[in-house]
Amino acid sequence: MNLESWIDIPAHSDFSIYNIPFGIYSDVDITYRACTRIGDYVIDLYELSNAGFFDDIDKHLASAFENKYLNDFISKGKHITSLVRKRIQELLLKENNSLQSQKHLHSKVLKPIHEVKILLPLQIGDYTDFYSSEYHATNVGKMFRDPNNALLPNWKHLPVGYHGRSSSIFVSPHSFYRPNGQTKPADADKPVFGPTKLLDFELETAFVVGKSTEQGQIIPVNQAKDYIFGMVLFNDWSARDIQTWEYQPLGPFLAKNFASTISPWIVTLEALEPFFIEPHFEQIPSPLPYLQQKNRKSLDINLEVFIRTQNGTETLICQSNNKYLYWTMEQQLAHHTINGCPVNIGDLMASGTISGPEPHQYGSMLELTWKGTQPIKLSNGEERKFIQDGDTVIIKGYAQKGPIRVGFGECMATVLPAKTLHFN
Ligand code: MN
16 A cells, blocks of 8 residues: 655655655754654654654653764664654654644644755764675776686675775765875876875765674674664765775775765665565675575665766766675675674665676776776766766665655765865
């Protein structure tokens, strides 16, 4: 049966009644509060809580909602957060009168999206980036190593990852300065300093850890879902020329820690449940027992990337899908904790660039232009090898099954010219 709301929701909205994501907002009166979104409205959860709508679930939700971050709310546990989400969904149903009829509450509870600012929803303690798309890892291996042995020997045995930095994760929309750094041009014998010439995006998704662990504790792969609160879109901005020069032997450093962008709404795993499908990849060879997942599924989320130039022209440059990940979120989390590494509520774990098998499904400029050798054409006639100053990169993502549509909104950031630096 289709669910209908008494709130007017635009057709194809990412924020249907099936979604009910969580975020943090501010406006002229409110410094910060937890909210959800339906259509083009945000719903103030503190006000809903004060009006008593969650009293039978948890009487103390108001303080979790009058908060700069969602961490306190998430720490209540899924048995509470999923009931809250269900309750909000019920309150918004056409046939439910309890909020609908209390018109005096509407102006406090329901706010048009254009009148609020959506803030970074999480206090992110730690951030890890995986490398879990086989098509992406294969493309990179072909470009930089051996086309016949594109994947390194460990790749099909463990979800490769590195520790990133949470200090530079920003919420969409934002802008950031093009990074300066060391690069070594191929024909030079010494490194040079200056703005990166090869600024790239990476199309990724990320999941939010919803339950903390102690040192020494592992998360069994078949219980890992309980530890995942929800997901966001993620752009792991990368400076390819800095990366090439710095990355050996310890991996990415300054090439990736200047800025990453997340979409502002945390879409819960409950909302994404209908979109788990049969796995896109068979895992051969079979991974070690701690990574063998019963009932392993792929998550079918359509992903798109657009470049918007300074004059406002927008071009769709990539159409991929989250299902092209080889390793699942559960396997990533099981692997991350198998050595006893503790994880905390609010930690973010990104997927790695998600490329599909076809060239228009490649999730980075590096692949789309094949290292800059095949520039892409924008709809205003300009060409791009990599991302230029003034460009805005927008990632969109949504899952759809019949009438059920659940989306993430936009993950968007604009590149500012590098700061000019002077040294004595
Ligand atoms: Mn990445």
